[in-house]
Amino acid sequence: xxxxxxxxxxxxxxxxxxxxxxxxxxxxxxxxxxxxxxxxxxxxxxxxxxxxxxxxxxxxxxxxxxxxxxxxxxxxxxxxxxxxxxxxxxxxxxxxxxxxxxxxxxxxxxxxxxxxxxxxxxxxxxxxxxxxxxxxxxxxxxxxxxxxxxxxxxxxxxxxxxxxxxxxxxxxxxxxxxxxxxxxxxxxxxxxxxxxxxxxxxxx
Amino acid sequence: xxxxxxxxxxxxxxxxxxxxxxxxxxxxxxxxxxxxxxxxxxxxxxxxxxxxxxxxxxxxxxxxxxxxxxxxxxxx
Numbered sequence: 001x002x003x004x005x006x007x008x009x010x011x012x013x014x015x016x017x018x019x020x021x022x023x024x025x026x027x028x029x030x031x032x033x034x035x036x037x038x039x040x041x042x043x044x045x046x047x048x049x050x051x052x053x054x055x056x057x058x059x060x061x062x063x064x065x066x067x068x069x070x071x072x073x074x075x076x077x078x079x080x081x082x083x084x085x086x087x088x089x090x091x092x093x094x095x096x097x098x099x100x101x102x103x104x105x106x107x108x109x110x111x112x113x114x115x116x117x118x119x120x121x122x123x124x125x126x127x128x129x130x131x132x133x134x135x136x137x138x139x140x141x142x143x144x145x146x147x148x149x150x151x152x153x154x155x156x157x158x159x160x161x162x163x164x165x166x167x168x169x170x171x172x173x174x175x176x177x178x179x180x181x182x183x184x185x186x187x188x189x190x191x192x193x194x195x196x197x198x199x200x201x202x203x204x
Numbered sequence: 205x206x207x208x209x210x211x212x213x214x215x216x217x218x219x220x221x222x223x224x225x226x227x228x229x230x231x232x233x234x235x236x237x238x239x240x241x242x243x244x245x246x247x248x249x250x251x252x253x254x255x256x257x258x259x260x261x262x263x264x265x266x267x268x269x270x271x272x273x274x275x276x277x278x279x280x
Contacts (some may be wrong), residue, residue: 058218058219061219062219062222062223065219065222065223065226065254065258066257066258067223067258068256143217144215144216144217144220144222144243144244145217145218146217146219146220151219154223158223158226164241165207169220
């Protein structure tokens with residue numbers, strides 16, 4: 001059935017009009033969907049030192065404050081961040097040439113000094129790690145930076161989900177009693193589908 | 205500028221001013237204004253981003269002698 005010249009002309013007009021309207025409508029619908037969607041963040045926290053305790057809790061609590069859905073998976077040394085008492089987290093300058101050693105007390109000229117202590121020497125001085133940890137704790141306090149305990153509580157209050165890797169809990173000889181309440185215990189198969197749906201997925 | 209509640213976040217560092225502001229806003233009703241004081245220079249960009257993302261309007265902000273002031277209007 002061949003189209004009459006009239007129908008062909010109408011078809012052409014419809015095509016033109018659709019080409020004008022469709023992109024606008026699709027754009028509007030996509031925008032509405034984007035605005036009503038809740039963004040999500042999935043983090044794997046694998047480190048158990050004072051310095052590395054910060055990124056997961058800072059990003060997790062902030063994302064929650066922005067209205068995002070947040071899940072943090074704690075595995076290997078990251079499990080230390082879930083212990084009831086996190087005041088014993090340590091930081092080591094050993095093997096970390098990026099760590100500046102500045103004093104958090106004394107007159108300004110003294111605070112400004114950079115202590116270039118060779119890494120090998122740091123390894124040999126007993127108690128070096130404890131001193132570095134004390135200095136870092138003081139620096140954190142001086143700068144009005146929250147404690148790990150505080151950021152962790154704020155994260156939990158804001159409904160950040162904490163998931164501990166059950167395999168490493170057993171591997172490291174922890175028991176659930178060692179950790180704060182409100183944690184789920186699960187494995188890789190739980191993390192992956194969460195990460196798949198997440199807008200942002202970070203390994204720390 | 206008029207405000208209904210004030211949050212003193214001076215001396216606090218990232219991300220505490222944002223977290224405290226979020227908490228303060230939850231206790232307020234739509235249209236009310238929260239005034240935030242901060243000394244964290246990073247909070248200038250952060251409160252802009254916070255407002256944009258959460259829909260609570262940043263109606264005004266000011267800097268005075270290294271102190272920052274933000275007025276957030278809680279969304280309806």
